[in-house]
Amino acid sequence: MNGHALTFQGYYYNGRQPLRHSATLQFVYGEATLTWDGEPLHYAASNLLVSPRVGRADRFIALPDGGQFQCPDMPALDALPQDSQTEGAVAWLEQRVGVALASVVLIAALLSGGYEFGLPVAARHVAAEIPMETEQALGDESLVWLDDSDWFKPSGLDQATRDRLLRKFAELSVDLPHAQYYRLEFRESGYVGANAFAMPGGTIVITDAMVKLAETDEEVLAVLAHEIGHVELRHVMRQVLQGSAVAVAAATLAGDAATLSAAVTGLPAVLAQAKYSRDFETEADDFAFQLLHKHAMSPEAFATVMERLESKCGCKPGVLDFLSTHPVTSERIKRARAAAQDPASHDHRVSVE
Amino acid sequence: MTEPDASPPVMPADEGLQPQEMLLEFRGSVREYFRIWIVNLCLTLLTLGVFSAWAKVRKKRYFYSSITIDKTPFQYLAEPLPILKGRIIAVVLFAVYWFSSSFYLPALPWVLGAGMIIAPWVLSRSAAFNARYSAFRNMTFQFRGNYLGAAQTIYWLGLVPLLVVGTMFQWWGNFQAAGFAFLAFYFAFPWWLSRLKDFMVRYTAYGGARGRYSARGGQFFRVYFVAGLIVIGGGIVASLVMFKLIPDAMGSQWSVLLASVPAYLGYMLAYAYIQANVSNLVWNHTQLGPLGFRSTLTGGGMAKLYVTNALGILASLGLLIPWAVMRTLQYRADNMRVLVEGDLAALNGGSVSAVQAAGAELGEMFDLDLSL
Numbered sequence: 001m002n003g004h005a006l007t008f009q010g011y012y013y014n015g016r017q018p019l020r021h022s023a024t025l026q027f028v029y030g031e032a033t034l035t036w037d038g039e040p041l042h043y044a045a046s047n048l049l050v051s052p053r054v055g056r057a058d059r060f061i062a063l064p065d066g067g068q069f070q071c072p073d074m075p076a077l078d079a080l081p082q083d084s085q086t087e088g089a090v091a092w093l094e095q096r097v098g099v100a101l102a103s104v105v106l107i108a109a110l111l112s113g114g115y116e117f118g119l120p121v122a123a124r125h126v127a128a129e130i131p132m133e134t135e136q137a138l139g140d141e142s143l144v145w146l147d148d149s150d151w152f153k154p155s156g157l158d159q160a161t162r163d164r165l166l167r168k169f170a171e172l173s174v175d176l177p178h179a180q181y182y183r184l185e186f187r188e189s190g191y192v193g194a195n196a197f198a199m200p201g202g203t204i205v206i207t208d209a210m211v212k213l214a215e216t217d218e219e220v221l222a223v224l225a226h227e228i229g230h231v232e233l234r235h236v237m238r239q240v241l242q243g244s245a246v247a248v249a250a251a252t253l254a255g256d257a258a259t260l261s262a263a264v265t266g267l268p269a270v271l272a273q274a275k276y277s278r279d280f281e282t283e284a285d286d287f288a289f290q291l292l293h294k295h296a297m298s299p300e301a302f303a304t305v306m307e308r309l310e311s312k313c314g315c316k317p318g319v320l321d322f323l324s325t326h327p328v329t330s331e332r333i334k335r336a337r338a339a340a341q342d343p344a345s346h347d348h349r350v351s352v353e
Numbered sequence: 354m355t356e357p358d359a360s361p362p363v364m365p366a367d368e369g370l371q372p373q374e375m376l377l378e379f380r381g382s383v384r385e386y387f388r389i390w391i392v393n394l395c396l397t398l399l400t401l402g403v404f405s406a407w408a409k410v411r412k413k414r415y416f417y418s419s420i421t422i423d424k425t426p427f428q429y430l431a432e433p434l435p436i437l438k439g440r441i442i443a444v445v446l447f448a449v450y451w452f453s454s455s456f457y458l459p460a461l462p463w464v465l466g467a468g469m470i471i472a473p474w475v476l477s478r479s480a481a482f483n484a485r486y487s488a489f490r491n492m493t494f495q496f497r498g499n500y501l502g503a504a505q506t507i508y509w510l511g512l513v514p515l516l517v518v519g520t521m522f523q524w525w526g527n528f529q530a531a532g533f534a535f536l537a538f539y540f541a542f543p544w545w546l547s548r549l550k551d552f553m554v555r556y557t558a559y560g561g562a563r564g565r566y567s568a569r570g571g572q573f574f575r576v577y578f579v580a581g582l583i584v585i586g587g588g589i590v591a592s593l594v595m596f597k598l599i600p601d602a603m604g605s606q607w608s609v610l611l612a613s614v615p616a617y618l619g620y621m622l623a624y625a626y627i628q629a630n631v632s633n634l635v636w637n638h639t640q641l642g643p644l645g646f647r648s649t650l651t652g653g654g655m656a657k658l659y660v661t662n663a664l665g666i667l668a669s670l671g672l673l674i675p676w677a678v679m680r681t682l683q684y685r686a687d688n689m690r691v692l693v694e695g696d697l698a699a700l701n702g703g704s705v706s707a708v709q710a711a712g713a714e715l716g717e718m719f720d721l722d723l724s725l
Contacts, residue, residue, distance in 0.1 A: 011425065013491035017701050018560055020425055020490065051428070054411065055385040057418035058426055060491075068491040070425065086433075090411060093392045100388040103395035104672070110398050138456050200456075240455050252397065252405065253671060267667075 010058075010071030012036045025061065025069050034069060041065070050080045052087035054094075111249075115272065119245055120238075120279070127237040132181050132202060135236055139201030143185070155186035155208050162186055168217060169204075169224055172295060176232055178202060184224070186211070194309060196223050198230035200237075213312070214305050222292060222302035229287030235280045239273075246272045277325040285332055289339035303336035372645065372692040379686035380426075381419035387675040389415050406437035416682065422489070422691055430493070431486035439479075446471075473503035484557060492702050497563075498556035506552040509545055543577045544570030550635050560700030562642030568634045576630040580623040587619015618660075625659050626652030636689070642700045647690040658684055 005028050012023035012034060023036035027045055034041040041063070049062040059077055061069040071077075082088055093099045146152045155162070166184055173182045181202030189195070194209040204227045206220070214220045230236070250269040289299040310329045393408035410433050417427040450468070453460040477498045484496035547570040554564040595612035629650035636648035662677035 013425075015491045016703060017698050018490035018492055019697060020423065052414065054414045054418055055382070055389065057380070057415070060428060066491075084432075086407070087411065090392070090396070090407065094389045094411070097388070100391050103391040107391070107395050107398060134456055138458070141458055244451060244455075252402065253394070254666075254674065 006076060008069070008071040008074070008076075010069055013068045013070070015066040015068065023069060025071070034063070034067075041067070046081060048080055049083045050077050052082070052084050053077075053091040111253075114249075115246075119242055120276070123238045123241040123245070124234075126241055127234040130237055132178060136181075136201035139199040139203050142199055143203060143205070147187075151191060152187040152189055152205075154188065156188050157186055157208055157211060161211065165211070165217065165220060168221055172221055172225060172291065173228055176228070178232055182228070182231070194312070196227050198227040198235070202231050204228070204231070213308060215308075216301065218297050218301040219305040221295075221297065222288060222299070222305055225288035225291045226284050226302070228291065229284030230280065233280070233283055233287060235284065239277065239280065242276050243273050246276075274325055278327045281326050281332075282335070285335060286339075289336065293339075298340045299336040300340040303333045303340065306333050306336065372694045375423040375691040375693055377686060377689055377691050378421045379419055379683050380421060381415065381679050381682060383676045383679045386415060386679050390675045390678075403437070406433040406440055409433075409436055417487070419682070420686060425490050428488040429486060430488055431482070435482070439482075469508075473500050473507060476507065477503040480553060480556075489559070492560055492700075495558040496553075496556055497558060498552055502552060502556065506548050507545075509548055539577075539581075540574075543573035546570075546631070547573045554635070554639050557641070559641055560702040562700055565640040566635075566638055567640075568638035572634055573631065576627060576634065580627045583623040583626060584619050587616050587622070590619070591616035621659055621663075622652065622656045625655035629655040632685075643693050643695040643697060645692045645694060647692065649688045649690075650685065651688075654684065654688075 005026060007027075008025045010023060010025065012021045013019070014021075021036045021038070023034055026033045026035065030045045032043045032045050032048060034043070043064055047064045051060040051062070053059065053073055056073055058070050059073050061071070061077075061080070062083070063069060078088075143152075165186075169182075169184045173179055176182075183203045185203060185205045186208065187205055188208045192207060194207060194213040196204065196206040196210055198204050204224060206224065206227075210223060211220055214223070247269050250272070254268075285302070288302060292299050292301070306329055310333075389411055393404070393411050396404040397408050410429070410431055413429040413431070417429040420427050446468075450461075450464055453464045477496075477500055480498060481496040484494035487494050547568055550568065551566045554566040557564045591612040591614075594615060595608050629652045632650050633648045636646040639646055658681055662673075662681065665673040666677055
């Protein structure tokens, strides 16, 4: 702007009282003159600082004596010293429709890629580095808590059945990398019916009802092989890692909307975590099929016991399946049958070796 | 000296006391804010969250500069680095909490206890940070509340400590104790909230004038009591739907889904009712020097806004978040009036309150923003 006289119309604030004075700021040969209803003020243009551009809002020029001049945004203001260089670059990006559209595409790609591949892979590697012992305190405590509450009661199975199943469980798990952590517990539980759980730290709990529902030991072992899959594949740790990452990401994405409506932030995180949980179940199923093959048993046992479980509870696929933490049972049975026909049909990412 | 007094007659007193309204306008646009929001979100994701401090500054600058009173926009002056520092500390604290709550529950009460000790510090520091970097007409706000004041406010009657100590010794295992604690908390909360608002207003200063606050806890209680009735009403309708109106043939999942609609609407309406009326209470009982405020939000208006926001955001997979933010600010601005009683020149902060004085304090060691 050297050589030209440039005039901005705006307002002047002295910094001591919240009064607005109409004013003009005129630049002539690098000197700025502020004209208002008081004494005219003179400054070197190089001593002024212009506030960052944001939207089309008015900008503020800081004057060396503590005063401020407010005026509409104009390209000419970019020739003056800027208060913040980095924000100028961001403001440049914010002005462009093309950048906004590219951002939408990039965010969609980052989120779906991170969700489908990045986060699960990262969680698998991180979980492998975290020692199993980290989970054990949590697992022991949970079991004590469940035993103290009404959830679990001592098992009513006879000693011979228990010893036989313990021996076969040991045979099933003895060659696995996490063999030292496995412990099988029997419990009676009215609330949860026929079920089995992999607790954090390697303890597997099977309910009396589950043992009774199975018609052969092979069926019990098929269920236990699935739970072994959860432990061997570190699903507890991965679930915690992935769940936390999803929660943090959802909070970041919906940060602005969080105060507007709480339901909007919660729901996507719940859906995303439910999908991860279903993936873990499928992964544990695949692991179980392989483990059964390795010990000369057929995944058919898994299919029959799941079928009996389904017919007993009368569960049918419903409108809320997308919220479920487990895949649809009929799908799991179909996969088990396919694996029984063809040992190589399972997911190759999962390996028992 | 027989001449009559030549000076002009004194103005009638009531002329000076008549409150004058200062025009409050909201000039934000969805198009502009969409671009700001999406670009900053993209950069935040690309930098794995590091940029979020810059994003916060950009968004707050836009909100502030979109609100004008008598033609002057507000200014947000914070630098991203202190915000980044605060966020790193917050992430570390959260990680400690996350680890103990996920894997090591015995440590959780002690983590909560430590959180209780630093909470007043977080509250007073972030309020001070926010005030110092907010300016209107080249004058920054100040917040002078300290650790002790904040602790006295949030630990009033020892309610919160009671809850934490209760967690430490697992009183919550006892059903009756937990029920009693919940009831005591529900009934004491409105008074607690009023004290908190009082603390925030009373220690906020602008141009040498400190805030004055005159709302009473009982007024807050009335708001929360009505909100409680709304939630109960929604619950009654929901259970009617679930057990009486839906034929069994439709299946249990459908009845749960349909019953959740009145329950959700009841919750939403209660939430909106609280938001609107607590805002009104605080603003209408706050005076800052010659400045007074009139807030006229309604629970119904807020609820309509929240429900349409939620539907719009879900249907657009989040792309309408900027639209929701802008129309909420617009609604709040439309229902706010700023009144001046007397002379604005009475506000005189001296040279310390000028915007550049805030920057001079940047070197301060604990200049960080802990509010997320």
